[in-house]
Amino acid sequence: MNSEQNNSTQVLISPNLSSAQLKLASPLQLGIMASGSGSNMEAVAKAIASGELNAEIKVVIYNNPDAKVRSRAAKYNIPSVLIDHRHYRQREELDRVIVNTLKEYGVDWVVMAGWMRVVTQVLLAAFPGRVINIHPSLLPSFKGIRAVEQALKAKVKITGCTVHLVSLEVDSGEILIQSAVPVLPKDTPETLHARIQVQEHLILPQGIAIAASRE
Numbered sequence: 001m002n003s004e005q006n007n008s009t010q011v012l013i014s015p016n017l018s019s020a021q022l023k024l025a026s027p028l029q030l031g032i033m034a035s036g037s038g039s040n041m042e043a044v045a046k047a048i049a050s051g052e053l054n055a056e057i058k059v060v061i062y063n064n065p066d067a068k069v070r071s072r073a074a075k076y077n078i079p080s081v082l083i084d085h086r087h088y089r090q091r092e093e094l095d096r097v098i099v100n101t102l103k104e105y106g107v108d109w110v111v112m113a114g115w116m117r118v119v120t121q122v123l124l125a126a127f128p129g130r131v132i133n134i135h136p137s138l139l140p141s142f143k144g145i146r147a148v149e150q151a152l153k154a155k156v157k158i159t160g161c162t163v164h165l166v167s168l169e170v171d172s173g174e175i176l177i178q179s180a181v182p183v184l185p186k187d188t189p190e191t192l193h194a195r196i197q198v199q200e201h202l203i204l205p206q207g208i209a210i211a212a213s214r215e
């Protein structure tokens with residue numbers, strides 16, 4: 001193994017909790033919001049199927065008609081609902097429809113897994129302390145869009161991903177778990193994002209369990 005390969009395998013997840021510490025007494029009723037590919041949604045579905053996360057995905061909400069998350073949800077027999085933000089003039093109006101849909105499906109925890117819209121108090125007040133997001137940087141660095149590109153531009157040597165509670169200010173709520181990923185000399189946004197995503201898939205189910213186990 002050359003040194004580059006060796007570096008690329010070094011990651012650090014914190015907190016590093018055992019599965020026993022993350023066991024939940026009763027199943028969470030999750031609603032997932034996603035705008036794109038849905039690989040994080042699928043990671044949660046797999047963690048549930050393997051017994052790692054005691055939860056059910058009640059519904060997937062997506063906002064782009066051709067989002068791949070729809071077919072991924074179908075693979076797991078998870079209902080999906082298209083709520084296209086382009087049909088709503090105000091963010092609050094959109095969030096009201098989202099909240100109603102989540103409630104209809106009996107959701108008690110909301111996971112934004114690549115939801116590329118800013119959410120409002122309407123959603124946060126409906127699920128207080130129970131909205132979770134995954135972001136492809138070590139917050140509080142590189143908030144907002146194109147976090148991977150931001151990290152490359154800043155020439156940081158370590159970046160990663162963060163699972164956090166959602167607050168009104170974008171990418172600023174309480175941090176639940178992070179994974180650090182080295183930036184390699186030849187990284188492009190695509191290669192770096194791909195390695196970050198491997199870590200996202202590990203820490204998202206854990207972050208959900210961490211948040212829920214504290215209640």
Ligand code: GRF
Nearest residue numbers: 037038039040114134135136
């Ligand atoms: C992830 O990198 C996530 O951190 C960001 O959007 C991306 C979604 O990827 N918020 P996917 O749709 O889950 O594959």
